[in-house]
Amino acid sequence: MEVLYFAWVRERIGLPRERVETSATTVADLVRELCAREDRYAAAFADLSAVRVALDQELSDFDAPLQGVREVAFFPPMTGG
Amino acid sequence: MRVAVQEEAFELGAVAEDFAQANNSAGAIVTFTGIVRDAPQGGLVAMEIEHYPGMTLKALNEIAQTAMERWSLADALVIHRYGRLAPGEQIMMVATAARHRKDAFEAAEYLMDYLKSRAPFWKKEILNDGATDWVAARGADEDALNRW
Numbered sequence: 001m002e003v004l005y006f007a008w009v010r011e012r013i014g015l016p017r018e019r020v021e022t023s024a025t026t027v028a029d030l031v032r033e034l035c036a037r038e039d040r041y042a043a044a045f046a047d048l049s050a051v052r053v054a055l056d057q058e059l060s061d062f063d064a065p066l067q068g069v070r071e072v073a074f075f076p077p078m079t080g081g
Numbered sequence: 082m083r084v085a086v087q088e089e090a091f092e093l094g095a096v097a098e099d100f101a102q103a104n105n106s107a108g109a110i111v112t113f114t115g116i117v118r119d120a121p122q123g124g125l126v127a128m129e130i131e132h133y134p135g136m137t138l139k140a141l142n143e144i145a146q147t148a149m150e151r152w153s154l155a156d157a158l159v160i161h162r163y164g165r166l167a168p169g170e171q172i173m174m175v176a177t178a179a180r181h182r183k184d185a186f187e188a189a190e191y192l193m194d195y196l197k198s199r200a201p202f203w204k205k206e207i208l209n210d211g212a213t214d215w216v217a218a219r220g221a222d223e224d225a226l227n228r229w
Contacts, residue, residue, distance in 0.1 A: 007131055007203035008215050057136035059199070073133060077218035080161065080202035081115055081173060081193055 006075035012044035084141040088164040104178035107155040111185040133201035152188040
Protein backbone atom coordinates (compact mmCIF):
# COMPACT_ATOMS: atom_id res chain seq x y z
CA MET A 1 0.00 0.00 0.00
CA GLU A 2 0.99 3.63 -0.36
CA VAL A 3 1.73 5.42 2.90
CA LEU A 4 1.73 9.24 2.88
CA TYR A 5 3.01 11.69 5.48
CA PHE A 6 2.20 15.36 5.86
CA ALA A 7 3.45 18.39 7.80
CA TRP A 8 5.69 17.58 10.81
CA VAL A 9 5.00 13.85 10.46
CA ARG A 10 6.56 14.09 6.99
CA GLU A 11 9.48 16.12 8.34
CA ARG A 12 10.24 13.69 11.16
CA ILE A 13 10.08 10.63 8.92
CA GLY A 14 11.98 12.43 6.17
CA LEU A 15 9.87 11.53 3.15
CA PRO A 16 6.43 12.42 1.79
CA ARG A 17 5.32 8.93 0.70
CA GLU A 18 6.50 5.37 0.33
CA ARG A 19 5.24 1.97 -0.74
CA VAL A 20 4.97 -0.38 2.23
CA GLU A 21 4.56 -4.13 2.02
CA THR A 22 2.79 -5.15 5.19
CA SER A 23 0.60 -7.82 6.67
CA ALA A 24 -0.69 -5.43 9.34
CA THR A 25 -4.42 -5.86 9.87
CA THR A 26 -5.13 -2.50 11.53
CA VAL A 27 -3.69 1.00 11.41
CA ALA A 28 -2.28 0.51 14.92
CA ASP A 29 -0.46 -2.65 13.73
CA LEU A 30 1.00 -0.74 10.80
CA VAL A 31 2.21 2.02 13.13
CA ARG A 32 3.87 -0.59 15.37
CA GLU A 33 5.61 -2.12 12.34
CA LEU A 34 6.87 1.25 11.17
CA CYS A 35 8.09 2.24 14.64
CA ALA A 36 10.06 -1.01 14.92
CA ARG A 37 11.86 -0.19 11.66
CA GLU A 38 13.73 2.98 12.56
CA ASP A 39 13.89 5.68 15.21
CA ARG A 40 12.55 8.37 12.89
CA TYR A 41 9.23 6.53 12.70
CA ALA A 42 9.16 6.07 16.46
CA ALA A 43 9.81 9.82 16.78
CA ALA A 44 6.94 10.69 14.44
CA PHE A 45 4.50 8.34 16.17
CA ALA A 46 5.66 8.93 19.76
CA ASP A 47 2.39 10.67 20.68
CA LEU A 48 -0.48 9.15 18.74
CA SER A 49 -2.94 11.60 20.26
CA ALA A 50 -1.23 14.22 18.05
CA VAL A 51 -1.52 12.17 14.85
CA ARG A 52 -4.53 11.64 12.60
CA VAL A 53 -4.99 8.99 9.94
CA ALA A 54 -6.92 8.84 6.67
CA LEU A 55 -7.67 5.61 4.79
CA ASP A 56 -8.20 6.05 1.07
CA GLN A 57 -8.60 9.78 1.72
CA GLU A 58 -11.29 9.48 4.39
CA LEU A 59 -10.55 10.42 8.00
CA SER A 60 -10.39 7.24 10.08
CA ASP A 61 -8.90 5.97 13.35
CA PHE A 62 -6.13 3.73 14.61
CA ASP A 63 -8.42 0.76 15.28
CA ALA A 64 -9.63 0.66 11.69
CA PRO A 65 -8.91 -2.46 9.60
CA LEU A 66 -6.57 -2.16 6.63
CA GLN A 67 -8.13 -4.82 4.47
CA GLY A 68 -8.69 -3.49 0.95
CA VAL A 69 -7.09 -0.14 1.78
CA ARG A 70 -4.74 1.24 -0.90
CA GLU A 71 -3.64 4.53 0.62
CA VAL A 72 -2.91 5.38 4.26
CA ALA A 73 -2.02 8.95 5.25
CA PHE A 74 -0.66 10.17 8.58
CA PHE A 75 -0.70 13.82 9.59
CA PRO A 76 -1.19 16.23 12.51
CA PRO A 77 -4.64 17.66 13.28
CA MET A 78 -5.66 19.80 10.34
CA THR A 79 -5.33 23.59 10.40
CA GLY A 80 -7.28 24.88 7.42
CA GLY A 81 -9.25 28.09 7.13
CA MET B 82 -21.77 25.25 -5.65
CA ARG B 83 -18.06 25.52 -6.36
CA VAL B 84 -14.93 24.58 -4.44
CA ALA B 85 -11.41 25.36 -5.57
CA VAL B 86 -7.95 24.54 -4.22
CA GLN B 87 -5.30 26.69 -5.82
CA GLU B 88 -1.86 28.19 -5.39
CA GLU B 89 -2.59 31.48 -7.12
CA ALA B 90 -4.21 34.49 -5.48
CA PHE B 91 -7.87 35.27 -6.09
CA GLU B 92 -9.49 38.66 -6.68
CA LEU B 93 -11.82 38.95 -3.73
CA GLY B 94 -13.84 41.79 -5.24
CA ALA B 95 -14.28 40.12 -8.61
CA VAL B 96 -15.13 36.73 -7.13
CA ALA B 97 -17.63 38.24 -4.68
CA GLU B 98 -19.22 40.31 -7.46
CA ASP B 99 -19.55 37.28 -9.75
CA PHE B 100 -21.07 35.27 -6.91
CA ALA B 101 -23.55 38.06 -6.16
CA GLN B 102 -24.52 38.41 -9.82
CA ALA B 103 -25.02 34.67 -10.20
CA ASN B 104 -27.28 34.68 -7.15
CA ASN B 105 -29.12 37.98 -7.52
CA SER B 106 -32.44 36.40 -6.62
CA ALA B 107 -31.12 34.81 -3.41
CA GLY B 108 -31.93 37.65 -0.97
CA ALA B 109 -28.88 37.22 1.28
CA ILE B 110 -25.19 36.74 0.54
CA VAL B 111 -22.43 36.34 3.12
CA THR B 112 -18.72 36.27 2.34
CA PHE B 113 -15.83 35.56 4.67
CA THR B 114 -12.12 35.95 3.87
CA GLY B 115 -9.18 34.56 5.84
CA ILE B 116 -5.96 36.59 5.80
CA VAL B 117 -2.40 35.61 6.74
CA ARG B 118 -1.75 37.34 10.08
CA ASP B 119 1.52 37.90 11.90
CA ALA B 120 2.84 35.22 14.28
CA PRO B 121 1.87 35.72 17.97
CA GLN B 122 5.45 36.82 18.74
CA GLY B 123 5.70 38.86 15.50
CA GLY B 124 8.27 38.57 12.73
CA LEU B 125 6.32 36.43 10.29
CA VAL B 126 7.99 36.32 6.88
CA ALA B 127 5.69 33.80 5.22
CA MET B 128 3.07 31.17 5.84
CA GLU B 129 3.57 27.88 4.02
CA ILE B 130 0.36 25.93 3.51
CA GLU B 131 0.65 22.24 2.73
CA HIS B 132 -2.30 20.09 1.70
CA TYR B 133 -3.21 16.52 0.75
CA PRO B 134 -4.04 16.85 -2.94
CA GLY B 135 -5.99 13.60 -3.28
CA MET B 136 -8.18 14.34 -0.29
CA THR B 137 -8.60 18.11 -0.26
CA LEU B 138 -11.16 18.61 -3.02
CA LYS B 139 -13.14 15.62 -1.84
CA ALA B 140 -13.26 16.94 1.73
CA LEU B 141 -14.21 20.47 0.61
CA ASN B 142 -16.94 19.13 -1.65
CA GLU B 143 -18.43 17.05 1.16
CA ILE B 144 -18.37 19.97 3.57
CA ALA B 145 -19.94 22.35 1.03
CA GLN B 146 -22.55 19.81 -0.03
CA THR B 147 -23.61 19.28 3.57
CA ALA B 148 -23.99 23.04 4.03
CA MET B 149 -26.03 23.33 0.83
CA GLU B 150 -28.51 20.74 2.03
CA ARG B 151 -28.68 21.67 5.68
CA TRP B 152 -29.41 25.37 5.09
CA SER B 153 -31.19 25.07 1.73
CA LEU B 154 -28.61 27.36 0.18
CA ALA B 155 -29.04 28.74 -3.30
CA ASP B 156 -25.25 28.53 -3.74
CA ALA B 157 -21.96 28.11 -1.90
CA LEU B 158 -18.37 28.87 -2.81
CA VAL B 159 -15.12 27.82 -1.16
CA ILE B 160 -11.66 28.86 -2.37
CA HIS B 161 -8.61 27.73 -0.40
CA ARG B 162 -5.00 28.43 -1.35
CA TYR B 163 -1.84 26.49 -0.65
CA GLY B 164 1.87 27.25 -1.05
CA ARG B 165 3.92 30.14 0.32
CA LEU B 166 1.91 33.22 1.30
CA ALA B 167 3.08 36.58 2.66
CA PRO B 168 1.48 38.33 5.66
CA GLY B 169 -1.65 40.16 4.54
CA GLU B 170 -2.37 37.81 1.65
CA GLN B 171 -5.73 36.15 1.34
CA ILE B 172 -5.65 32.46 2.30
CA MET B 173 -9.21 31.45 1.62
CA MET B 174 -12.78 32.62 1.25
CA VAL B 175 -16.27 31.25 1.55
CA ALA B 176 -19.47 32.70 0.16
CA THR B 177 -23.03 31.57 0.78
CA ALA B 178 -26.31 32.60 -0.82
CA ALA B 179 -29.71 31.97 0.75
CA ARG B 180 -33.17 33.46 0.89
CA HIS B 181 -32.53 34.94 4.35
CA ARG B 182 -29.43 36.14 6.20
CA LYS B 183 -29.66 33.70 9.10
CA ASP B 184 -29.12 30.71 6.80
CA ALA B 185 -26.37 32.49 4.89
CA PHE B 186 -24.49 33.46 8.09
CA GLU B 187 -24.91 30.10 9.79
CA ALA B 188 -23.86 28.15 6.71
CA ALA B 189 -20.77 30.35 6.33
CA GLU B 190 -19.83 29.71 9.95
CA TYR B 191 -20.37 26.01 9.50
CA LEU B 192 -18.14 26.03 6.42
CA MET B 193 -15.42 27.87 8.35
CA ASP B 194 -15.59 25.56 11.36
CA TYR B 195 -15.29 22.48 9.18
CA LEU B 196 -12.57 23.94 6.96
CA LYS B 197 -10.51 24.61 10.09
CA SER B 198 -10.60 21.07 11.41
CA ARG B 199 -11.70 18.72 8.62
CA ALA B 200 -10.00 20.01 5.48
CA PRO B 201 -6.49 18.56 5.07
CA PHE B 202 -4.38 21.72 5.21
CA TRP B 203 -1.43 22.41 7.49
CA LYS B 204 0.16 25.81 8.12
CA LYS B 205 3.79 26.49 8.87
CA GLU B 206 5.01 29.90 10.01
CA ILE B 207 8.37 31.07 8.67
CA LEU B 208 9.89 33.69 10.97
CA ASN B 209 12.48 36.38 10.25
CA ASP B 210 15.06 34.75 12.54
CA GLY B 211 14.93 31.60 10.41
CA ALA B 212 12.78 29.66 12.86
CA THR B 213 9.80 27.70 11.59
CA ASP B 214 6.73 26.64 13.49
CA TRP B 215 3.84 24.37 12.54
CA VAL B 216 0.60 26.02 13.61
CA ALA B 217 -1.05 23.75 16.18
CA ALA B 218 -4.73 22.93 16.00
CA ARG B 219 -6.64 24.53 18.87
CA GLY B 220 -8.97 22.54 21.08
CA ALA B 221 -11.51 25.33 20.66
CA ASP B 222 -11.60 24.68 16.91
CA GLU B 223 -12.40 21.02 17.45
CA ASP B 224 -15.02 21.95 20.08
CA ALA B 225 -16.62 24.34 17.59
CA LEU B 226 -17.73 21.35 15.49
CA ASN B 227 -19.91 20.10 18.34
CA ARG B 228 -22.35 22.99 18.01
CA TRP B 229 -23.42 21.69 14.61
